[in-house]
Each structure stands twice: as C-alpha cells, then as structure tokens.
Amino acid sequence: MQAIAGSVGDGGTNTGSDVALIQVMLMKVQQPAGRGPYLASYDGACGAGTIAAIRQFKIDQNVEPQTPAAAVRGVIQPNDAAWRRLADAVPQAFQGLRVLPSGRTVYLEASAQQRDAKITNAATYTFAPAFRVKVNRLINRMHAVHGIAIGVCPQGGRRSFQEQYELFTSGRGVTNAGPGESNHNFGMAADIGFAGLRWLRSDGTVVENEGHWLGQMHRVSAEQELKFWDALRTVGTSNEVGAYRGPAGDRPHLQNWSDAGVSMARSLAAHLTRSGTMHWERAGRVYQSDLGLGGALYAVGTAAQIWAGNATIDATTLTRARAAARPRAAALPVAARQMAGAPVRPGAAPAVAG
Numbered sequence: 001m002q003a004i005a006g007s008v009g010d011g012g013t014n015t016g017s018d019v020a021l022i023q024v025m026l027m028k029v030q031q032p033a034g035r036g037p038y039l040a041s042y043d044g045a046c047g048a049g050t051i052a053a054i055r056q057f058k059i060d061q062n063v064e065p066q067t068p069a070a071a072v073r074g075v076i077q078p079n080d081a082a083w084r085r086l087a088d089a090v091p092q093a094f095q096g097l098r099v100l101p102s103g104r105t106v107y108l109e110a111s112a113q114q115r116d117a118k119i120t121n122a123a124t125y126t127f128a129p130a131f132r133v134k135v136n137r138l139i140n141r142m143h144a145v146h147g148i149a150i151g152v153c154p155q156g157g158r159r160s161f162q163e164q165y166e167l168f169t170s171g172r173g174v175t176n177a178g179p180g181e182s183n184h185n186f187g188m189a190a191d192i193g194f195a196g197l198r199w200l201r202s203d204g205t206v207v208e209n210e211g212h213w214l215g216q217m218h219r220v221s222a223e224q225e226l227k228f229w230d231a232l233r234t235v236g237t238s239n240e241v242g243a244y245r246g247p248a249g250d251r252p253h254l255q256n257w258s259d260a261g262v263s264m265a266r267s268l269a270a271h272l273t274r275s276g277t278m279h280w281e282r283a284g285r286v287y288q289s290d291l292g293l294g295g296a297l298y299a300v301g302t303a304a305q306i307w308a309g310n311a312t313i314d315a316t317t318l319t320r321a322r323a324a325a326r327p328r329a330a331a332l333p334v335a336a337r338q339m340a341g342a343p344v345r346p347g348a349a350p351a352v353a354g
C-alpha cells in the first residue's frame with residue numbers, strides 16, 4: 001500500500017491524494033455485522049462523511065483502547081495504529097492502491113510482469129539504439145516511481161515517410177508534421193500511453209480496459225487525466241531517463257533530443273541538400289528547390305504534397321527554369337521524390353506535375 005504523506009480527517013492536512021487513498025481504503029473494508037463498506041464513494045475531499053467513517057473504523061477496531069469511544073477523533077496520521085489497521089484490513093486485491101502525489105484518482109499498481117510485457121512490446125518497434133535505451137529506462141522508471149506500466153502506443157515508434165503521410169492526412173489531428181518532418185521518421189521519438197491502467201471510478205469500480213490515451217478517464221475528468229500525462233512527462237524528462245518533450249500539447253510524445261529552437265522542416269531541407277543534387281530551402285510549410293539547376297529557387301510544395309506526387313511545380317515553370325539555367329543544365333534532375341534518399345516507388349506517379 002502506498003503511504004499517506006500527511007494526516008487525513010478531523011483537523012488533518014487533508015491533501016487530496018491522501019484523502020482519496022483513505023476514502024478508497026474505507027470503501028474496500030467492510031463494517032461489522034453486515035453494515036457494508038465504511039464509504040460508498042470517493043472524491044479526494046475530506047467532508048463530514050469521511051471523518052465519521054474514519055472515526056467509526058477506529059471505534060470498531062478498538063484502535064485507541066485507552067480512549068473512550070466518544071472521545072475518538074476521526075483522523076488518521078501517517079503510519080499510526082489506525083493507518084496500519086486499515087491497511088491490513090484492505091482485501092488482497094486492493095493492496096496495490098496508488099494515487100499520484102498531485103492527483104485524486106486512485107489506481108492499482110501494475111505488476112512487474114505487466115511492466116516487462118510493455119518492455120517486450122516496445123522491442124517490436126524500431127528506435128535508434130540510443131533512444132531505445134531511454135524508452136526502456138522510462139518504462140522501468142515509471143513503474144518504480146508510480147507503479148504504472150506504460151508502453152508504446154500504436155504507430156508510436158518509427159514511422160516511414162508513407163506512414164507519416166497517412167497520419168498527417170488522416171484528419172485525426174494526430175500530428176502536425178509531414179513526411180520527413182517528424183522525429184518519428186528517424187526512430188528518435190516515441191508516443192507513450194497508459195493502456196491497461198486500472199483506475200477506480202468514484203463508486204470504487206475498477207476500469208479494466210483503459211486505452212493508451214486514457215479516453216475513459218478523460219470522459220470522467222480531463223483534469224485528473226492531465227495529472228497522469230504530467231507524471232509521464234516529468235519522469236520522461238528526468239535526468240534518470242534523459243528524454244525530451246516535443247510540442248507542448250503533445251502529451252504522449254517524448255523524443256531523443258531537445259528541439260527547442262530547431263525547425264524539423266529546415267533540418268529536412270538541409271538534409272535533402274546534403275544527400276542529393278538539388279539545393280533545398282523551406283519557407284514556412286513549403287519547400288523550395290533549385291531543381292538541381294543551380295539557379296533560382298522554386299516553390300515545390302509541402303512535404304505531404306511532394307510525397308504524394310502533387311508537387312506544385314508545372315511543366316511551364318520547369319521549361320522556364322531550364323531556359324534560365326542554360327547551358328549549365330542539359331538534363332532534368334531526378335524527381336523531388338528522391339528527397340531524404342527515399343527510393344522511388346515502382347509505378348509511382350512522377351513527382352513533378354505536368
């Protein structure tokens with residue numbers, strides 16, 4: 001059982017997390033003579049009902065034998081006799097109750113087997129070796145600190161440019177990065193989620209099928225859901241793990257380096273210039289290329305447009321570009337699709353629209 005940090009009840013410190021934990025414990029312990037559990041619900045706020053339940057438990061358990069029943073106070077101190085008695089009385093199935101220090105949603109600790117299963121699953125994703133070390137550290141650390149078995153979300157590992165394109169254009173709002181513009185495309189990022197987290201609704205029932213993105217908790221309390229994402233990010237960016245966050249609002253996302261001040265699109269343009277025969281720049285979301293002619297830059301389209309064979313350059317522009325570059329460029333350079341060294345797909349439409 002996770003310990004309480006401060007006192008709970010009459011005159012207690014009553015931190016929300018401590019109160020929630022004590023309330024759930026009192027929900028799982030039965031009163032004598034078939035009177036049911038001490039509490040029927042929990043909310044992390046210590047009211048008269050919680051104080052009365054604590055007091056009744058102490059009287060029933062004769063926790064303070066020297067104190068007349070009328071003088072027993074409804075308060076539990078960390079590791080006092082009432083705490084120990086209550087912890088002992090909680091049924092085995094609920095001995096792993098946990099709550100985040102700043103949260104009020106109680107959950108059940110994951111087993112070492114559940115943690116190891118997440119690590120095994122993470123091994124099925126492609127990551128750069130240095131980043132894989134961090135992913136595994138994160139899974140281990142999250143379990144050690146919070147008792148939670150986190151894991152890699154579907155499509156949360158390395159993505160091909162095509163997969164990135166499909167996510168980008170899916171309309172699901174999953175990513176703002178086009179093909180080649182995400183750390184995911186280079187095995188340097190992971191989306192991590194909470195699938196299987198067993199948390200307790202206010203009536204004490206256990207949610208057994210939570211998804212990666214805490215969708216069920218979100219429907220109950222977005223505020224409580226955020227506590228879990230914050231805990232993930234705090235552990236992920238700790239010195240012990242050494243990962244970095246991506247966009248501020250992209251909660252499941254952690255990556256291998258800090259890209260504060262870095263533009264992935266500008267980096268991609270530089271990468272394309274180094275790895276091919278064309279000079280590339282980017283202007284906002286649009287890429288510009290000299291088309292290998294060594295002259296002026298022409299707007300070619302966004303990463304998604306180029307990848308999909310919908311580059312925004314047409315035959316007239318090409319003719320004009322070649323005429324302007326004559327006599328240097330006799331041959332039309334390779335198609336823009338060869339960006340980032342990606343192979344030209346057999347049968348694919350030419351990247352330059354005609």
Ligand SMILES: [Zn+2]
Pocket residue numbers: 184189190191246252253254
């Ligand atoms: Zn991500």
